[in-house]
Amino acid sequence: MVAEIKKAKYIYYHCSRFKGKCPEKYVRQEVLEEKFSELMNKLTFPHWILAEVQQVLHDGRAAEQRDREETRGRLAAEADRLQRRLDVLYSDRVDGRIDVEFYDRMVAQWRDERARCLRDMELLDSADDGYADDALEILRLVQNAHHEFAKRPPTEKRRMLNLLLSNCSWAHGCLTANFRHPFDIIAENVVCGAGLGAWRQLRWPVERQL
Structure with a gap:
């Protein structure tokens, strides 16, 4: 028209x-x-609906934040544990307690696992709860x-x-x-x-x- x-x-x-x-x-x-x-x-809807939905959204966001913090804590602990393993592994290699093949295999595996933990932590930190x-x-x-x-x-x-x-x-x-x-x-x-x-x-x- x-x-x-x-x-x-x-x-x-x-x-x-x-x-x-x-x-x-x-x-x-x-x-x-x-x-x-x-x-x-x-x-058009009643004002009490807006107040109730606001409370529901607030509670939901708080619960999601708690879940993210708990998950991030577990990931951080796992990343630290893997780093300690890598440090010990390096010492064992320097002191000759393990051979090069075993060292290379375990370093690759634990570095990949630690990198995954760090990536997941970054995703949690960048999560958008502005919905x-x-x-x-x-x-x-x-x-x-x-x-x-x-x-x-x-x-x-x-x-x-x-x-x-x-x-x-x-x-x-x-x-x-x-x-x-x-x-x-x-x-x-x-x-x-x-x-x-x-x-x-x-x-x-x-x-x-x-």
Whole structure:
């Protein structure tokens, strides 16, 4: 659809007729905005849900951090143990208590194992637990999407729609659209009147789009 200004102040949308003649009538911008606003109202949920989900995400992040610290401690201990073995092995080789073939074989094996421990520690240190912050930011956005949409200027309204929706179409006076992931999960929970048990599943990995 494309916009067209009438009488220098009214904005109407109509089919671009890219595929030929279209039977759809012109529609006022205000009508489209109202339809989009009604659609976004499907994302509205009680404030207590946000507070509960925030607590769930906080607890989950704390538990994951504890697990990472415990795993890192085990890996560090294993890396130290392997280094001590390598030190003893070197002393035994210098003192002639073991031959070169055995030394070379065990050095290669224990160095590989220690390197694996160090790599796993680096992965733990670089782990991103920012999904909780991203999830909460998305929840705050969509919780107020219905009210925020009405207040935004046209360019920001378009940005909100592009962020939240896909496959929008207008036919026979009706608007149809799909919510993008993960907003589709939120809309589904709202429409179904889901309890906290369902909302606890909203610990999705999200790309920061805001």
